[in-house]
Amino acid sequence: MELYADRGFENTTVAEIAERAGLTERTFFRHYADKREVLFGGAGELQDALVSAVSEVPDSAAPLDAVATGLESVGSWLEEQRGREYASRRQRIINANTELQERELIKFASLSAALADILRKRGTGEPAASLTAEVGIAAFKVAFERWIRRSNRRNLPELIRDSLDELRAVAVSR
């Protein structure tokens, strides 16, 4: 990721990344489908963590509350394992490249599909499951953007809670 930050994503070759990491190109491609994946390697892990956190919430909880619990737990994980500095540098690289932005949107869509799936397994019908998943991800995105902003001093789980409260307020105001 340092190479991407220094030279830009477009100007960094797989050969250079592999060299910096002490790998051959061949080993690199055993770990990553392409050089975009370096920035999204944690996405599968994050998705599994989210799904498992939601599935542990008692069935009596409302769907959006179950999603809130899952997102906050993923938020704590990101806060502790990655940290704000890392996330913010990574985001600057992504924002500078359309291909990476597309990949990021795909990851969010896949996160939302996985959430809807686990909600259906908990007994939520459609379209409620898909809608709950989509609004949960929307709240997460907004919280994440606020989290990585330089002026922000609050932690991610707190911002996720805020974002979900704001979302509820927006939905009921007429």
Added chain:
Amino acid sequence: MELYADRGFENTTVAEIAERAGLTERTFFRHYADKREVLFGGAGELQDALVSAVSEVPDSAAPLDAVATGLESVGSWLEEQRGREYASRRQRIINANTELQERELIKFASLSAALADILRKRGTGEPAASLTAEVGIAAFKVAFERWIRRSNRRNLPELIRDSLDELRAVAVSR
């Protein structure tokens, strides 16, 4: 679009599309940045229609109600100008190709950003503007998917209204 439906998006060349449309390749590229754009040519128009519909809603209306009005008007336009059959064939082509799905996600993200922008101009603060835009688009997506399903017999504006009602219900249940 017929060519994409018959042969698959990957197996159709720009030369073939241009020939079918009675254009030279050069003229084709004057109209479309690449062959993906053939399927997304109406996106700019749709976005303008949405923004202008929302900006005509009186400022006294709640943000999500303004978004609802805009989405329903875009829904009527899609229903009348494109129709369910066209939309459903187009979606099958998109669902069969990852590149096209990425492009579609980009268009939705841009629609959401344009919505948030017009809401801020109407006086909605952040994060409420971004959240309202995201949940509006989420409701639209879910309604659109139901609309193009073979078994569905209801019209798009009606499905959008339903989807937004369902979203409000999901947001308040605890």
